[in-house]
Amino acid sequence: MIAIVKDTATEAQLGHFVNWIEGRGFKTNISRGEHETIVGIIGDTTLIDPFLLESMEIVEQVKRVTEPFKKANRKFHPADSIxxxxxxxxxxxxxxxxxxxxxxxxxxxxxxxxxxxxxxxxxxxxxxxxxxxxxxxxxxxxxxxxxxxxxxxxxxxxxxxxxxxxxxxxxxxxxxxxxxxxxxxxxxxxxxxxxxxxxxxxxxxxxxxxxxxxxxxxxxxxxxxxxxxxxxxxxxxxxxxxxxxxxxxxxxxxxxxxxxxxxxxxxxxxxxxxxxxxxxxxxxxxxxxxxxxxxxxxxxxxxxxxxxxxxxxxxxxxxxxxxxxxxxxxxxxxxxxxxx
Incomplete structure (x- = not known):
């Protein structure tokens, strides 16, 4: 699962969001692009309600990722790695x-x-x-x-x-x-x-x-x-x-x-x-x-x-x-x- 963060989100808000996710037993992967920041959520994401995430102030959109590879996935990291x-x-x-x-x-x-x-x-x-x-x-x-x-x-x-x-x-x-x-x-x-x-x-x-x-x-x-x-x-x-x-x-x-x-x-x-x-x-x-x-x-x-x-x-x-x-x-x- 990935959460696309609003470009208006502050670092403090992003940190609070990540802590909230990790506090529930999930791992996160943050990818900062030129126009958007994506938080990858790794674990059994069937236990997370995507509508709950989308109701949070800093979240623009939530998408489920079906592929088993997460960190290597372009959905988690849209920009090419160098x-x-x-x-x-x-x-x-x-x-x-x-x-x-x-x-x-x-x-x-x-x-x-x-x-x-x-x-x-x-x-x-x-x-x-x-x-x-x-x-x-x-x-x-x-x-x-x-x-x-x-x-x-x-x-x-x-x-x-x-x-x-x-x-x-x-x-x-x-x-x-x-x-x-x-x-x-x-x-x-x-x-x-x-x-x-x-x-x-x-x-x-x-x-x-x-x-x-x-x-x-x-x-x-x-x-x-x-x-x-x-x-x-x-x-x-x-x-x-x-x-x-x-x-x-x-x-x-x-x-x-x-x-x-x-x-x-x-x-x-x-x-x-x-x-x-x-x-x-x-x-x-x-x-x-x-x-x-x-x-x-x-x-x-x-x-x-x-x-x-x-x-x-x-x-x-x-x-x-x-x-x-x-x-x-x-x-x-x-x-x-x-x-x-």
């Missing part, structure tokens, strides 16, 4: 960012790739220090050493770092290292203890859609994080498993506008994991931009044939630079005022 990822980089609300780098951190070569992607226009650096692999015999990542290499690159290039955390026990290590954005991968999209743990940190979280997860399941995963007090969630469409075998996954371009309709959280597209093949990454990146994505996550490697993991889907630095040029043109086209 997430501060560090180093002056913000995403959402018109701020578009590109996250680029290798699938795995492989040593000192990370710096070469990082310099190349920044030169091409990437604003955030990705790289896996911990890798969830289908086979236990595949490369599992460099661990803490990989995190150190990421932070060295971040310091030199003044770029936020995005890297995946897989275990609730490692969250403290990520905090100690100063990781800017913790990524929750598709395989952990419903690892609820992990979602709750990153929710306690306040650090931005890039949350990927599960391998066969619905849009509602992605939003409920975000709700787990936000329910622990962390509002800094970035949603990521990375393709879902379907009957099609010609690509690694099927990129759900529908999800981008649907998520923007349902939620105020930024939405990023990952064309690399969606397709699994270099030849398809750029077209899908362009489609995600045209659909209104707030950012992209793209894998880049200077020697894909020698990559420790996922070289088949990595762009080379020249390919990435070409993609960035075209992405800028697409974004300019879709944001142009054509007077319609």
């Amino acid at each position: 997430i501060d990822c560090g180093h002056g980089v913000r995403i959402g609300g018109g701020n578009f960012q590109v996250i680029a780098g290798p699938c795995s951190v492989e040593g000192e070569g990370l710096l070469t790739i990082a310099r190349a992607v920044k030169k091409a226009g990437a604003t955030m650096l990705r790289g896996g220090a911990y890798k969830p692999r289908t086979s236990p015999y595949s490369h599992q990542g460099m661990g803490p050493t990989g995190l150190d290499l990421l932070m060295e690159a971040s310091a030199e290039l003044d770029m936020p770092v995005v890297t995946e955390v897989m275990d609730p026990r490692d969250v403290g290590l990520f905090l100690d290292k100063g990781i800017d954005v913790m990524q929750i991968g598709a395989r952990n999209a419903q690892n609820f203890p992990l979602l709750r743990e990153v929710g306690k940190t306040g650090v931005p979280v890039l949350l990927k859609r599960g391998l066969a997860g619905t849009i509602d399941e992605l939003l409920m995963a975000a709700e787990y994080i936000m329910s622990e007090g962390n509002p800094n969630v970035i949603l990521c469409e990375r393709g879902i498993r379907s009957f099609e075998t010609r690509t690694r996954n099927s990129f759900d371009v529908n999800a981008i506008p649907v998520l923007h309709h349902l939620s105020h959280l930024p939405v990023v597209g990952d064309p690399s994991h969606a397709t699994g093949y270099t030849r398809y990454v750029r077209p899908i990146a362009y489609a995600a931009c045209a659909a209104g994505a707030d950012g992209l996550e793209i894998e880049v490697h200077d020697r894909p044939s020698e990559a420790w993991s996922d070289g088949a889907q990595a762009l080379t630095p020249p390919q990435f630079a070409d993609a960035m040029r075209r992405i800028a043109l697409i974004r300019e086209a879709i944001s142009a005022d054509v007077g319609v």
Whole structure:
């Protein structure tokens, strides 16, 4: 349930109203927009008489919200959320960012790739220090050493770092290292203890859609994080498993506008994991931009044939630079005022 507060309400009146609601065992979420303030009421709101609320002096209107996700819901927070990822980089609300780098951190070569992607226009650096692999015999990542290499690159290039955390026990290590954005991968999209743990940190979280997860399941995963007090969630469409075998996954371009309709959280597209093949990454990146994505996550490697993991889907630095040029043109086209 949400209560839309009159613009004439004072802070004292708003505080009294919130205390009244919370005194009856409910949680509240206050969203202040440019023209209105909304108080989200979380709990079994069947116990609240909406007519009683509307009779209160400061309440303009009361609406019931049927979706189970509350904090991630645009009805609770009409304005787009803007997430501060560090180093002056913000995403959402018109701020578009590109996250680029290798699938795995492989040593000192990370710096070469990082310099190349920044030169091409990437604003955030990705790289896996911990890798969830289908086979236990595949490369599992460099661990803490990989995190150190990421932070060295971040310091030199003044770029936020995005890297995946897989275990609730490692969250403290990520905090100690100063990781800017913790990524929750598709395989952990419903690892609820992990979602709750990153929710306690306040650090931005890039949350990927599960391998066969619905849009509602992605939003409920975000709700787990936000329910622990962390509002800094970035949603990521990375393709879902379907009957099609010609690509690694099927990129759900529908999800981008649907998520923007349902939620105020930024939405990023990952064309690399969606397709699994270099030849398809750029077209899908362009489609995600045209659909209104707030950012992209793209894998880049200077020697894909020698990559420790996922070289088949990595762009080379020249390919990435070409993609960035075209992405800028697409974004300019879709944001142009054509007077319609």
